[in-house]
Amino acid sequence: MSSTKYTEYDAYAAEEAASGTAGGETQGRIFDVGGADWDQVVAGAEEADDERLVVNMGPQHPSTHGVLRLILTLDGETINEVRLVIGYLHTGIEKNMEFRTWTQGTTFCTRMDYLAPLFNEAAYCLSVERLLGIEDQIPERAQIIRVMMMELNRISSHLVAIATFGLELGATTVMLNGFIEREYTLDLFEEITGLRMNHAYIRPGGVAQDLPSGATSKIRDYLDRMPKRIQQLRKLLDANPVFLARTKDVAYLDLTGCMALGVTGPVLRSTGLPWDLRKSQPYCGYETYDFEVPTQDTCDVYGRYLVRMAEMEESLKIIEQCLDRLQTVKGPVMIEDKKIGWPAQLAMGADGLGNSPRHIAHIMGTSMEALIHHFKLVTEGFRVPAGQAYVPIESPRGELAAHVVSDGGTRPFRAHFRDPSFVNLQAVPAMSEGGMVADIIAAVASLDPVMGGVDR
Amino acid sequence: MSSEHPEQRAEQAADQLPAQTEEERREQPVVRRGMFGAKTTGDTSGYGGLVVRQTPKVSTPRPYGGPRGAAEPGEFDEIADELERAYPDYGDAIERVVVDRGELTFYVKRQHLREVARTMRDDPSLRFELCSGVSGVHYPADEGAELHSVAHLLSITHNRRVRLEATCPDADPHIPSLVPVYPTSDWHERETYDFFGIVYDGHPALTRIEMPDDWVGHPQRKDYPLGGIPVEYRGAEIPPPDERRSYV
Numbered sequence: 001m002s003s004t005k006y007t008e009y010d011a012y013a014a015e016e017a018a019s020g021t022a023g024g025e026t027q028g029r030i031f032d033v034g035g036a037d038w039d040q041v042v043a044g045a046e047e048a049d050d051e052r053l054v055v056n057m058g059p060q061h062p063s064t065h066g067v068l069r070l071i072l073t074l075d076g077e078t079i080n081e082v083r084l085v086i087g088y089l090h091t092g093i094e095k096n097m098e099f100r101t102w103t104q105g106t107t108f109c110t111r112m113d114y115l116a117p118l119f120n121e122a123a124y125c126l127s128v129e130r131l132l133g134i135e136d137q138i139p140e141r142a143q144i145i146r147v148m149m150m151e152l153n154r155i156s157s158h159l160v161a162i163a164t165f166g167l168e169l170g171a172t173t174v175m176l177n178g179f180i181e182r183e184y185t186l187d188l189f190e191e192i193t194g195l196r197m198n199h200a201y202i203r204p205g206g207v208a209q210d211l212p213s214g215a216t217s218k219i220r221d222y223l224d225r226m227p228k229r230i231q232q233l234r235k236l237l238d239a240n241p242v243f244l245a246r247t248k249d250v251a252y253l254d255l256t257g258c259m260a261l262g263v264t265g266p267v268l269r270s271t272g273l274p275w276d277l278r279k280s281q282p283y284c285g286y287e288t289y290d291f292e293v294p295t296q297d298t299c300d301v302y303g304r305y306l307v308r309m310a311e312m313e314e315s316l317k318i319i320e321q322c323l324d325r326l327q328t329v330k331g332p333v334m335i336e337d338k339k340i341g342w343p344a345q346l347a348m349g350a351d352g353l354g355n356s357p358r359h360i361a362h363i364m365g366t367s368m369e370a371l372i373h374h375f376k377l378v379t380e381g382f383r384v385p386a387g388q389a390y391v392p393i394e395s396p397r398g399e400l401a402a403h404v405v406s407d408g409g410t411r412p413f414r415a416h417f418r419d420p421s422f423v424n425l426q427a428v429p430a431m432s433e434g435g436m437v438a439d440i441i442a443a444v445a446s447l448d449p450v451m452g453g454v455d456r
Numbered sequence: 457m458s459s460e461h462p463e464q465r466a467e468q469a470a471d472q473l474p475a476q477t478e479e480e481r482r483e484q485p486v487v488r489r490g491m492f493g494a495k496t497t498g499d500t501s502g503y504g505g506l507v508v509r510q511t512p513k514v515s516t517p518r519p520y521g522g523p524r525g526a527a528e529p530g531e532f533d534e535i536a537d538e539l540e541r542a543y544p545d546y547g548d549a550i551e552r553v554v555v556d557r558g559e560l561t562f563y564v565k566r567q568h569l570r571e572v573a574r575t576m577r578d579d580p581s582l583r584f585e586l587c588s589g590v591s592g593v594h595y596p597a598d599e600g601a602e603l604h605s606v607a608h609l610l611s612i613t614h615n616r617r618v619r620l621e622a623t624c625p626d627a628d629p630h631i632p633s634l635v636p637v638y639p640t641s642d643w644h645e646r647e648t649y650d651f652f653g654i655v656y657d658g659h660p661a662l663t664r665i666e667m668p669d670d671w672v673g674h675p676q677r678k679d680y681p682l683g684g685i686p687v688e689y690r691g692a693e694i695p696p697p698d699e700r701r702s703y704v
Contacts, residue, residue: 090666099697130557259585262640387556416591
């Protein structure tokens with residue numbers, strides 16, 4: 001890039017210069033250790049704080065949630081300064097999305113925040129739908145399924161947050177219990193979408209396919225079991241003296257700090273502000289569901305834990321309402337507009353992959369034009385009118401939004417994700433500088449960052 | 457080019473594109489040539505010679521309306537009115553206002569960006585206390601304003617959102633930093649610098665954040681290749697994504 005001319009390093013030049021001047025006059029400034037100010041230097045070094053220790057924590061460290069690197073300047077056990085280094089998991093997802101069709105974009109963005117894949121998909125698809133101007137045409141059943149899947153995902157994500165939280169503070173029992181419950185949630189995802197993670201289930205225009213038969217009864221079983229299991233987790237942690245000592249009044253961040261640093265999600269709600277986009281700027285029909293926004297006013301790690309626990313219980317309520325609605329609301333799960341909607345009435349094949357027998361019979365047997373159209377829709381994709389859209393949703397970690405720009409083509413011109421983990425991580429120095437080194441683990445854990453989302 | 461057809465008329469009105477004479481239209485820059493992406497093989501459709509011209513800078517006239525539509529004055533007009541009242545240089549600072557898909561965008565001249573943001577944050581009737589983020593978009597065709605810096609502001613007090621967009625040319629990629637107003641834009645601006653090369657003046661430590669420190673180039677610019685290697689699968693060779701056929 002730069003036009004600076006580099007001269008080759010000449011190993012002999014210094015030697016020749018040295019022999020040339022040997023015996024002769026020494027040129028240039030002379031440095032020796034006999035100067036008058038040497039005593040001052042020594043005295044200055046003695047005065048300086050030699051307890052200062054720079055510790056490099058990460059990027060490979062079990063309690064940094066992936067590849068987060070913290071550079072700590074310690075004075076004994078006290079943290080004087082924290083610097084965060086990210087970028088170890090940068091995969092260029094946003095750039096890659098510019099080279100795929102709008103529908104293929106879901107396959108990429110689902111991999112960003114890998115604990116909340118359905119939220120990434122939802123934020124992206126809602127943005128694309130706003131660009132297409134089809135927000136009102138999404139079938140009701142698709143919206144209900146989206147809400148249900150997102151709430152299941154919120155539970156699984158919060159379970160990991162609390163499980164790793166426990167692990168990082170030394171409680172292996174909490175970790176095992178949390179991960180067991182998460183596994184049940186992932187089983188449901190596998191049943192419904194075919195994959196435990198990275199589903200690409202929510203698509204522009206609706207969802208990839210309807211719920212398989214038997215899924216609702218499995219979700220009912222899940223709803224029966226979960227309240228007891230959450231209660232068990234609460235018994236382990238809520239009043240646990242060790243847990244309280246590690247979390248109460250630790251990593252304090254009040255409302256002013258949250259506003260300045262752009263922190264959202266459970267961290268913001270632990271300061272007492274009931275700001276939840278599901279209530280304040282509803283999407284996918286959240287305004288029609290009955291649920292509370294749990295808050296705490298302690299501004300500390302314990303408050304954030306309590307908010308997450310209460311949110312899981314609220315999510316269970318929403319899922320129950322979704323199931324009730326799904327019993328009565330039937331119909332398509334993909335937009336009727338044939339220019340956008342992919343076939344979504346899929347049957348399960350012998351190898352587990354779904355296809356739509358009726359659609360195949362139609363395009364292969366009766367209509368040449370339908371075959372051409374299907375081919376164009378899948379390979380070329382649909383065009384999206386030029387413009388930009390920014391749709392925020394409430395992910396388990398805070399405001400997740402996709403800023404999507406179209407130039408009128410079949411691919412995103414630019415897709416940027418405002419990932420809550422990325423923003424919330426900026427609050428770590430504010431939360432932990434001046435505190436004890438052990439508390440930074442609790443501080444990072446209470447933010448629940450996912451590096452896949454941070455680095456994208 | 458004003459159409460007699462009611463549907464087309466409605467479409468034009470919806471796009472906020474004023475009807476133009478053919479001479480005016482021919483002076484507009486070309487936004488797209490051809491169709492269906494056929495550039496190498498024989499295109500027998502005739503659409504290959506299609507030339508689409510468009511005004512690059514769309515500007516919405518008043519009333520701006522609100523998120524639900526622009527039929528009558530709404531909260532977007534309130535925001536614009538309050539900003540006009542609170543910021544004396546409004547006429548000079550705001551290049552144009554675009555209301556599209558229920559979202560309000562102020563195109564702010566870059567030298568005014570920080571003060572406009574400060575007014576947006578501090579004025580009680582505006583009170584956009586939270587900055588959701590800053591990101592960049594690279595429009596190589598937008599001559600003299602290739603790089604756009606986009607900030608999304610959120611007012612929790614009034615439950616509103618607004619977008620501030622500032623542009624800078626490739627030759628002089630400088631935009632004032634929003635960090636003094638919104639500390640949260642620290643990492644966002646580092647990321648935008650990293651990916652687009654926009655230099656945010658006044659940023660406390662503008663260094664790369666995602667790419668390695670010694671990386672050359674800014675990867676999300678349109679002139680930066682995606683990279684990738686051809687992959688062989690069952691005897692056929694599949695080119696990397698940015699060399700495949702495109703339909704743009």
